[in-house]
Amino acid sequence: MTPEEFCQEIKGPRRQSFYLIKGPDPMARKKCLQAAREAVDEDSFDFNFSSFQFPAKDDDFEEIMNAASTSSLFPSVKIVLIKAMGLSKAPAKASEALADWIAKPLTDATIVLQMESPDERQKLHKAAKAAERLVLCPLPEKRQLHAWVRAVFKSYSLNIDESLARQIIARAGDDPEVLVGEAEKLSLYPGPGQPLTPELIKELIALGPSSEIYEVSEPLAGGDLAKALPTLLSLLSENDPRPVLSALGTYYRRLLKVKVYFEAARTHPRNLGAAAAELGLNPFYLEKLKARSATFTLEELREALEKMERAYRAFVTTSVPPQITLEELAVSLGL
Numbered sequence: 001m002t003p004e005e006f007c008q009e010i011k012g013p014r015r016q017s018f019y020l021i022k023g024p025d026p027m028a029r030k031k032c033l034q035a036a037r038e039a040v041d042e043d044s045f046d047f048n049f050s051s052f053q054f055p056a057k058d059d060d061f062e063e064i065m066n067a068a069s070t071s072s073l074f075p076s077v078k079i080v081l082i083k084a085m086g087l088s089k090a091p092a093k094a095s096e097a098l099a100d101w102i103a104k105p106l107t108d109a110t111i112v113l114q115m116e117s118p119d120e121r122q123k124l125h126k127a128a129k130a131a132e133r134l135v136l137c138p139l140p141e142k143r144q145l146h147a148w149v150r151a152v153f154k155s156y157s158l159n160i161d162e163s164l165a166r167q168i169i170a171r172a173g174d175d176p177e178v179l180v181g182e183a184e185k186l187s188l189y190p191g192p193g194q195p196l197t198p199e200l201i202k203e204l205i206a207l208g209p210s211s212e213i214y215e216v217s218e219p220l221a222g223g224d225l226a227k228a229l230p231t232l233l234s235l236l237s238e239n240d241p242r243p244v245l246s247a248l249g250t251y252y253r254r255l256l257k258v259k260v261y262f263e264a265a266r267t268h269p270r271n272l273g274a275a276a277a278e279l280g281l282n283p284f285y286l287e288k289l290k291a292r293s294a295t296f297t298l299e300e301l302r303e304a305l306e307k308m309e310r311a312y313r314a315f316v317t318t319s320v321p322p323q324i325t326l327e328e329l330a331v332s333l334g335l
Contacts, residue, residue, distance in 0.1 A: 003028040006135040007035035010110070015039070015077065017105035018098070020128040021114045023137030026180050027152055029114060032135060036079050036112045044074035054084030054094070054115075061094040069106045078109040089119045099127040139176055142280035145169060149179055156183045157192030166285075167201050173208030207235070207243040216244075216330075217251035221292050225334040232330050241322040242315065245329070249308050256301040258286065259293040304333055 001009075001019075009015055010032075021032050040049045050067045064082060072078040084090065090098065101111060118125050128134050140148045146165040153160050160168070172182050182205055186196065189204075207213070216235065219228035235244050261279060272290075276283040293301070311329045315322045 001132065001135050003032050003135060003137055006032050010035050010079075010112075011039045015110055016131075016133060017109070018102045018111045018128065018131070019113070019133050019135050020118065020125065021112065021135040021137060022116060022118055023135075023139075024116060024176055025137040025139050025148075026176050027148075027155065028137035029116075032137070033081065033112075033114065036081060036110075039077045039110075040079050041074070041076040044072070044076045047074060048072050048076050048078040049081070050079070051081045051083070054082055054087055054090065054113075061091060061097065064094075065097055065101075068101070068109045068111050070109075071107055072109070078107070080109055080111045082111065082113045084113065084115045087115060088117050089122060090115075090124050095122050095124040099123045102127045102131050102133060141277075142174065143276055143282045145174060146282070149183075152180055153183045153186075156187035158183060158186055158194075158196065160196055164196060164198065164201060166282075167198055167214075168205060170214055171201065171205045171207055171211050173211045175208065178208055207239050207247055211243060211247040211250070213244065213247045213251070217248055218288075218292070220248070220330060220334045221251070221255065222295075223334055225331065228334055229327075229330065232327070236323050236326065241326045245308060245311055245315075245326055248329075248333075249305065252301060252304050252308065254281075254289055255293045255296065256298070256305065258289045259296065259298060259301060262290060262293070263298070307332055 003021075003025075006019060006021070010019070021029055023029070037045075037049060050064075052064050052067075064080065068078075068080040089095075098111065098113065120126070120129075125134075139145070146162055146169060149165040149168055150160055150162070153165075168179070168182060172178050186204060190196070190200065213231075213235065215231045216228050219225075219231075232244070257279065258281075261275065265275070270278070272283050272287060276286045279286060281289070296304075307329055311325050314320060314325045318325075
């Protein structure tokens with residue numbers, strides 16, 4: 001079941017007694033939880049909507065089942081929400097009780113359980129799947145991530161174009177929770193309706209562990225030190241060197257991945273669209289990576305990554321300031 005199907009069903013006559021919301025997309029999960037709240041009449045909300053965190057102990061689960069097993073005081077939908085985002089397995093007793101509830105609910109209440117990555121071997125998950133009560137919230141493919149980011153920012157009244165979305169992903173990385181956090185932050189400052197510019201993105205969004213700095217990595221790979229170094233020095237004045245090095249590594253690993261892919265595809269050529277789908281990259285970006293990787297041999301790319309590994313080790317095993325180590329690495333890569 002998709003989040004859209006859940007949102008429609010939970011508010012209508014086809015509402016079921018149980019749903020398990022799973023998947024890494026925080027915006028889809030948020031939409032589902034909002035729909036569950038809105039399914040309850042506002043006048044009786046305090047009586048017919050209950051929210052719990054999944055308890056660590058079986059004994060604490062009785063309170064949740066008591067809430068679900070108590071009839072509604074008013075003629076309204078009753079929702080019992082259980083949040084278990086930090087767990088992959090439900091306590092044994094809870095798994096049994098919820099599986100029994102799916103088979104034979106005690107009242108007309110609806111239990112909505114949210115677990116990002118539930119253990120598919122548990123009885124609870126098997127029962128939910130068999131009853132078609134799973135609500136799947138997957139992330140879009142990487143080549144569609146920029147569109148997802150634009151939608152996230154729009155939900156916070158922040159309008160950004162595709163180029164800004166790609167810049168945000170390049171800096172913050174592709175972790176969905178981090179990207180939503182950046183949208184929340186920018187909704188506070190500069191605030192809804194305020195224009196966002198590439199300069200503001202660079203100033204306000206810190207580098208994440210899976211970020212990629214196009215304005216440094218691309219000129220470095222092209223041997224343009226004059227263009228890369230001023231940007232690198234500016235980044236180092238505002239950021240810890242470690243995420244900067246991580247971002248450089250992300251770019252060079254992608255170059256190597258693309259190089260290997262197209263070397264292997266010589267005997268079985270693929271068009272750019274098919275290659276982009278297989279590699280999880282935007283076709284436009286893949287075209288740029290393919291062109292850049294063609295200027296390297298496989299051995300040169302491996303040597304570049306080995307230099308980065310040595311820089312990582314130097315960060316923790318020598319007294320040389322990390323900034324100096326990274327500057328030396330940049331010069332070595334750009335020569």
